[in-house]
Amino acid sequence: MLEQIDLSTVNWARAQFALTAMYHWLFVPLTLGLTFLCAFFETIYVKTGKEEWKELTKFWMKLFGINFAIGVATGIILEFEFGTNWANYSWMVGDIFGAPLAIEGIVAFFLEATFFAVMFFGWNRVSKGFHLLSTWMVAIGSNLSALWILVANGWMQFPTGMAFNPDTARFEMKNFFEVVLSPYAISKFTHATTSGFALSSFFVIAVASYYLARQRHVLMAKRSIAVASVFGLVASLMLAFTGDEAAYVDAQHQPMKLAAMEGLWDGSYNAPVVAFGIVNGMKEPGDFQDPFVVEFKVPGLLSLLANRQSGSFVPGINDLVFGNKEQGIMGVTEMIERGKLAVKYLDEYKKAKKQGDMSAASSALAQFNKYKDFLGYGHLNTPKEAVPPVSITFYSFHIMAAVGTAMIAIFILFLFHSIRGTLERATWLYPIGIIFFVLAFMAGEAGWVVAEVGRQPWAIQGLLPVSVARTDIAPVNVKLTFFMFLVTFTLLLIAEIRIMLKQIQLGPKEVK
Amino acid sequence: MFGNLDLETLQKLWWLLASVVGSLFLFLTFVQGGQTLIWQLGKTEREKSLIINSIGRKWELTFTTLVLFGGALFAAFPKFYATSFGGAYWVWIAILFTFIVQAVSFEYRKKPGNLFGPLVYEAFLFINGAVGILLIGTAVGTFFTGSNFVLNEYNLVSWTNPLRGLEAANNIFNISLGLFLVFNARVLGALYLLNNIDFTGMDNFKKRTRNAVLANFIAALPFLLVVLIGLLTMDGYGVDPATGTIFIVPFKYLKNLIEMPMVLVILLAGLGLVIFSVYIAWFQNKDHGIWFGGLGTVLVGLAVFFTAGYNNTAFYPSKADIQSSLTIFNASSSHYTLTAMTYVALIIPVVLAYIAYVWKQMDSKKLRAEELEGPEAQENY
Numbered sequence: 001m002l003e004q005i006d007l008s009t010v011n012w013a014r015a016q017f018a019l020t021a022m023y024h025w026l027f028v029p030l031t032l033g034l035t036f037l038c039a040f041f042e043t044i045y046v047k048t049g050k051e052e053w054k055e056l057t058k059f060w061m062k063l064f065g066i067n068f069a070i071g072v073a074t075g076i077i078l079e080f081e082f083g084t085n086w087a088n089y090s091w092m093v094g095d096i097f098g099a100p101l102a103i104e105g106i107v108a109f110f111l112e113a114t115f116f117a118v119m120f121f122g123w124n125r126v127s128k129g130f131h132l133l134s135t136w137m138v139a140i141g142s143n144l145s146a147l148w149i150l151v152a153n154g155w156m157q158f159p160t161g162m163a164f165n166p167d168t169a170r171f172e173m174k175n176f177f178e179v180v181l182s183p184y185a186i187s188k189f190t191h192a193t194t195s196g197f198a199l200s201s202f203f204v205i206a207v208a209s210y211y212l213a214r215q216r217h218v219l220m221a222k223r224s225i226a227v228a229s230v231f232g233l234v235a236s237l238m239l240a241f242t243g244d245e246a247a248y249v250d251a252q253h254q255p256m257k258l259a260a261m262e263g264l265w266d267g268s269y270n271a272p273v274v275a276f277g278i279v280n281g282m283k284e285p286g287d288f289q290d291p292f293v294v295e296f297k298v299p300g301l302l303s304l305l306a307n308r309q310s311g312s313f314v315p316g317i318n319d320l321v322f323g324n325k326e327q328g329i330m331g332v333t334e335m336i337e338r339g340k341l342a343v344k345y346l347d348e349y350k351k352a353k354k355q356g357d358m359s360a361a362s363s364a365l366a367q368f369n370k371y372k373d374f375l376g377y378g379h380l381n382t383p384k385e386a387v388p389p390v391s392i393t394f395y396s397f398h399i400m401a402a403v404g405t406a407m408i409a410i411f412i413l414f415l416f417h418s419i420r421g422t423l424e425r426a427t428w429l430y431p432i433g434i435i436f437f438v439l440a441f442m443a444g445e446a447g448w449v450v451a452e453v454g455r456q457p458w459a460i461q462g463l464l465p466v467s468v469a470r471t472d473i474a475p476v477n478v479k480l481t482f483f484m485f486l487v488t489f490t491l492l493l494i495a496e497i498r499i500m501l502k503q504i505q506l507g508p509k510e511v512k
Numbered sequence: 513m514f515g516n517l518d519l520e521t522l523q524k525l526w527w528l529l530a531s532v533v534g535s536l537f538l539f540l541t542f543v544q545g546g547q548t549l550i551w552q553l554g555k556t557e558r559e560k561s562l563i564i565n566s567i568g569r570k571w572e573l574t575f576t577t578l579v580l581f582g583g584a585l586f587a588a589f590p591k592f593y594a595t596s597f598g599g600a601y602w603v604w605i606a607i608l609f610t611f612i613v614q615a616v617s618f619e620y621r622k623k624p625g626n627l628f629g630p631l632v633y634e635a636f637l638f639i640n641g642a643v644g645i646l647l648i649g650t651a652v653g654t655f656f657t658g659s660n661f662v663l664n665e666y667n668l669v670s671w672t673n674p675l676r677g678l679e680a681a682n683n684i685f686n687i688s689l690g691l692f693l694v695f696n697a698r699v700l701g702a703l704y705l706l707n708n709i710d711f712t713g714m715d716n717f718k719k720r721t722r723n724a725v726l727a728n729f730i731a732a733l734p735f736l737l738v739v740l741i742g743l744l745t746m747d748g749y750g751v752d753p754a755t756g757t758i759f760i761v762p763f764k765y766l767k768n769l770i771e772m773p774m775v776l777v778i779l780l781a782g783l784g785l786v787i788f789s790v791y792i793a794w795f796q797n798k799d800h801g802i803w804f805g806g807l808g809t810v811l812v813g814l815a816v817f818f819t820a821g822y823n824n825t826a827f828y829p830s831k832a833d834i835q836s837s838l839t840i841f842n843a844s845s846s847h848y849t850l851t852a853m854t855y856v857a858l859i860i861p862v863v864l865a866y867i868a869y870v871w872k873q874m875d876s877k878k879l880r881a882e883e884l885e886g887p888e889a890q891e892n893y
Contacts, residue, residue, distance in 0.1 A: 087598020
């Protein structure tokens with residue numbers, strides 16, 4: 001299908017996607033959550049009519065705006081990168097994948113873009129009520145945009161509601177609702193947005209803690225923490241719940257990812273969760289090396305989390321690569337064989353059709369249909385290629401899970417002192433708030449690493465490997481744009497952080 | 513409801529919708545036009561501030577419309593998205609870059625600690641307004657002059673020119689279209705500022721802005737002429753709807769205008785409205801020319817896109833392999849996807865309605881210098 005596969009183009013394109021996505025995710029979670037926090041703050045202002053709440057709202061809005069601008073800058077590149085670096089992907093799945101992106105523009109981006117101007121510049125131009133409505137619209141708009149892009153991402157993880165059309169050589173949508181309501185779409189959306197809410201709550205808590213430590217803007221800081229710790233606690237509980245759901249859908253549809261997340265090489269009944277471990281990075285499928293240098297296991301927990309059934313069987317990487325007859329698991333080796341047949345018969349079908357030999361075409365098509373579910377595997381050459389980088393996936397998952405769990409306790413602490421009115425005395429808590437803001441960033445990025453690295457080599461799980469999805473372009477082009485983006489985004493990030501710190505230093509306007 | 517429409521109708525409908533979004537984008541490039549006028553019209557910090565804050569409240573609409581144009585083309589004509597973005601790589605990367613730097617510039621320009629200082633952010637805005645629009649125009653020019661690509665039997669693209677799209681700049685028609693759009697955006701920018709800013713006590717500033725309308729219109733004329741003459745005389749790429757075969761048709765675009773008289777009317781009406789907007793701004797000292805200029809630009813845009821895509825025309829022709837050329841028939845999404853997207857498109861009037869409402873709310877009072885500086889200053893860029 002693709003004769004001259006140039007791996008270095010693929011790898012630069014992957015690196016570029018990772019770069020732009022990770023930069024984008026530095027700003028998006030803050031947008032997702034801070035906009036709701038601004039909406040809460042402004043609602044309190046409108047309800048109470050107190051000017052302090054208005055100034056408090058305006059202060060957080062200013063920080064929101066600084067972050068929002070760079071989020072937009074990094075976001076546009078992601079949408080168009082599907083075209084520039086992944087042209088074959090864009091054609092082969094554009095019939096399904098394009099729709100959520102277009103819907104995102106229609107229903108979400110315009111809400112944000114339109115009401116953003118009111119939120120910032122409309123204080124004296126529209127009524128109080130309409131201003132509040134605008135702030136809520138920005139919050140809803142940004143989260144709706146997350147919904148649609150995560151529907152698109154969810155579909156890449158779990159392609160559903162579509163069929164392959166051999167005449168056009170692409171996948172075509174058959175059921176819109178299956179795409180939108182797939183368990184992955186829901187799980188991605190709820191998990192990613194709640195992580196944004198938690199991170200934003202830590203942002204507010206971190207800045208407010210800084211003020212408390214300096215004994216500046218004390219009332220404003222305490223009020224901000226009160227709202228943020230409630231929002232953060234609710235979000236972090238939801239985050240744990242949706243995280244459990246995410247692992248469950250992975251177990252059902254992306255067992256290889258789950259196995260990599262837990263470093264599980266050999267499947268077993270009563271499979272353990274590795275609470276802490278150092279991975280043996282040299283281990284390969286089929287060898288007899290120990291998967292871990294050190295590990296602490298909680299027996300049986302993985303079976304429970306993955307299948308919601310204690311003692312159940314969870315397949316490991318080796319089961320998935322080599323197959324496990326007893327468990328009814330077909331190995332990658334066999335899938336590749338079938339996939340190669342699918343590729344071959346598709347090619348024959350195309351040739352016969354071109355030559356006008358309809359009987360040959362229909363018999364090739366019949367053969368192709370037998371193997372079409374394995375088409376993606378036909379582009380892999382060795383079973384090893386189907387295994388994602390285990391160490392990166394394992395560590396990322398464990399960092400994310402550990403920070404995510406600890407978050408709940410930290411929010412409880414802040415909320416506790418907030419309710420008791422003892423925040424000013426709990427000085428030991430301030431640095432923890434600030435550290436957790438940084439940790440929450442790491443956890444969020446790690447989460448995306450799990451989601452995306454953990455499903456390599458697939459652009460579309462099981463159907464389209466990245467090596468086929470790429471653009472036919474010399475690697476030097478992609479390499480060059482990689483460094484262009486790296487330099488640009490890094491400089492803009494430095495500018496953003498400096499502006500942000502300056503504004504935090506200046507602080508909100510004090511109401512006399 | 514829409515499921516009963518045949519594929520061809522849906523393809524035509526989606527070309528219409530994409531054309532509307534693209535044409536609205538051209539109207540909204542008054543923001544980019546305004547960005548290129550900051551240094552020229554803003555002689556004092558106050559004047560600069562007024563320009564930036566006036567167009568700065570609309571930049572996101574323009575940006576979003578461009579993103580939606582991309583998204584709509586992806587959803588409705590994915591083969592175009594794959595072929596053009598993956599093929600004409602460097603043109604699109606260059607365009608995107610100018611929009612990346614634009615996105616932060618309004619917000620960061622005046623903020624302390626912004627690393628580069630205000631001048632650099634103003635330069636970013638200028639680059640976006642000038643180079644960004646020029647390249648977009650050049651890319652649209654290839655809808656008529658063609659590009660260098662081959663699609664294989666799996667519809668996967670190979671670009672046959674190592675410049676990856678930048679070679680389009682080496683064509684007088686493409687470049688003229690780009691430059692026409694740049695100067696038209698500047699006309700619109702000046703018209704928008706005239707209408708949006710309260711120039712009380714700043715007569716010279718207002719005069720400069722008014723002069724800019726005429727000057728940029730005159731500057732746009734030769735390029736418009738080249739584009740029109742080119743369009744009416746060049747050979748084009750026709751498609752046989754029965755077989756899908758693409759072939760060269762002499763005077764294809766002239767024929768399109770004659771065979772689709774409505775499009776000709778739209779084109780002439782659009783050009784007339786743009787001229788009218790300049791006339792009332794310059795000769796009658798009126799401030800509301802933007803509405804005529806804007807509507808005129810939308811109509812011209814529609815006429816251009818209709819001429820490129822309708823009447824059995826290949827809208828993204830290939831010079832390297834004519835049968836690889838894209839038409840609205842061979843580049844579109846499936847019947848199912850187009851139907852689903854048509855249901856989604858029902859929400860577009862609602863979107864347009866709230867944009868119009870908010871626009872009116874925000875712009876009913878003109879922007880005053882006092883809002884930007886002094887004791888009653890509000891949040892601003």
